[in-house]
Amino acid sequence: MLLDFRSLNKAKVWIAMDRWFLCKDLFVWLISQGFDWVTKAKRNTILFRKTYDPALHRETYAKVNPKQLLREI
Structure with missing residues (x-):
């Protein structure tokens, strides 16, 4: 879904995550796909x-x- 969104939107996209839901596999995937992320x-x-x-x-x-x-x- 995130890759589909990126194909439609060329602007910088930040992914917001709850601090308790920092899944390592998701984090590694976000980084490998060039997404920026933020958490509180x-x-x-x-x-x-x-x-x-x-x-x-x-x-x-x-x-x-x-x-x-x-x-x-």
């Missing part, structure tokens, strides 16, 4: 950004401040 996070939620560490030659996760993410967008 609690105050004590910790966000991480996947980065590549050239010294370790692998991907790592670093904590990200929500205010920093909002400034980048």
